[in-house]
Amino acid sequence: MRKRLIVSAASALSLFLAVPASASGFQPGAAGVGDSYYPTYGNGGYDVSHYDIRLKYQPATDELEGTTTILATATQDLSRFNLDFALNVSEVRVNGRPAAFATSGEQELEITPARPLAKGSQATVVVRYKGVPSTVKKYGFTSWHRTPDGAVAANEPESAWWWFPSNDHPSDKATYDVSVQVPNGTQVISNGVLTGTSSQAGWTRYSWRENKPQATYLATLAVGKFDVTTDTTASGIPVYNAYSKDLGENADAARASVERTGELVDWLSGYFGAYPFSSVGGYVPNVTTGYALETQTRIFYSPRQFAKGSNTSVVVHELAHQWYGDSVSLSRWSDIWLNEGFARYAQFLWSEHENEGTAQELADYVYASHPAEDPFWTVKPGDPGPDDQFAGAVYDRGAVAIQALRNAVGDEKFFRILKGWPTEHRYGNATIREFQAYAEKVSGQKLGDLLNTWLFTAAKPAVGPVAPGAAVAAPLVAGQAQAQLPVEPKSWKKIQESNSVHDTHH
Secondary structure, three states: OHHHHHHHHHHHHHHHHHOOOOOOOOEEOOOOOOOOOOOOOOOOOEEEEEEEEEEEEEOOOOEEEEEEEEEEEEOOOEEEEEEEOOOEEEEEEEOOEEOEEEEEOOOEEEEEOOOOEOOOOEEEEEEEEEEOHHHOOEOOEOOEEEEOOEEEEOOOOOOHHHOOOEOOOOOOOEEEEEEEEEEOOOEEEOOOEEEEEEEEOOEEEEEEEEEEEEOHHHOOEEEEOEEEEEEEOOOOOEEEEEEEOOOHHHHHHHHHHHOOHHHHHHHHHHHHOOOOOOOEOEEEOOOOOOOEEOOOOOEEEOHHHHOOOOOHHHHHHHHHOOOEOOOEEEOOHHHOHHHHHHHHHHHHHHHHHOOOOOHHHHHHHHHHHOOOOOHHHHOOOOOOOHHHOOOHHHHHHHHHHHHHHHHHHOHHHHHHHHHHHHHHOOOOEEOHHHHHHHHHHHHOOOOHHHHHHHHOOOOOOOOOOOOOOOOOOOOOOOOOOOOOOOOOOOOHHHHHHHHHHHOOOO
């Protein structure tokens, strides 16, 4: 009896010394990552390395049950930390022990572990939950889209809250395992590679894996009945595409566009370098939305993207994001130009390839199409603000800025920058100023004035994106008639048809 008491005391003492229950310096992690556009999104105090998401979903009732396991490392001495989530939670465990939890704000899940987490320590967080996602709205919107035979999670800048708890900000990327059980006859689509399926007692489980770092808003889930096509690109990349079986009159145009994914990703590799992921593809579910989204390796397209016929330009746009936005992700949402400007410019390059207007002709057309008093010029692509984050100017003026850069540094150095940037920062995060530093290093030129003029000035630049050797037109004076517009490039209408690319919830 005495020996048993001594062992118990020693065990208690060792635990006390290892992790003081109320040690000074242990503080709650921040409830937001500090993004100026979305102050409550993301959380402080830890970094996630992996999400293991196991779900059971009933399409008929939209009932979702889930268990998500999160592997994370504490970046400070943590007494408490938050996750972003919107469904009802029944249990949380941290390192195997039950943890206290509460909700606050719109999407904050506050977790207090039984033992505080020391800086640098690894934690395993298990969250069990259930709900009917389509009934949940946050900030007045939902990112969960019901379809006639299931549902889809796809939106920007947030979609994770409706199906898995997360540190919901692009600055904290992780790898993913997504395993979903659905009734037999229903299929599941997600990111990466389908690693297996198994059926039992009327249910089938689909398991997907994305083995490269992925931002939370780039994770996607689609449940329904699909026609699936599989192939391999000429360079050897597996291609997985899927189409809802009830797309109606948009079905053929969607297929004629998305089935060119393999060809287009190999073509883009010539400009951006080796494709950074283990698979590629897209899916077109029967949703009423109007946008497309660059969900990593498995692009989401709304049927309305193809309502006016096939459109390879929008496929090029979303595939370009796999380098500019997915592999190299934003450090903060104000740097959205690094995503959208370059994806739009990829459409300019595709137009050149198709002999439907050069990038210079498109840039000249955009510049001439908007007079100085047009509100188009009041949006600063380099910091548009949350209300204008997906405004047309971020895309079009953003692409014209890239053409101005091309003219300033010359084609040889420009295409080195275009390919070198996503190679240098592969699987990481970056800012516009870091891009500027890289472009200056490659070009040997100071580019601050040029980028400030095109990205950070709320006015029409006095001089357009002038091609080398071209004459510079004198700026218009008050009362002078607007010069005649250049001829509209043939590709322009298709490029504009993709303008609902991020016509999202807000």
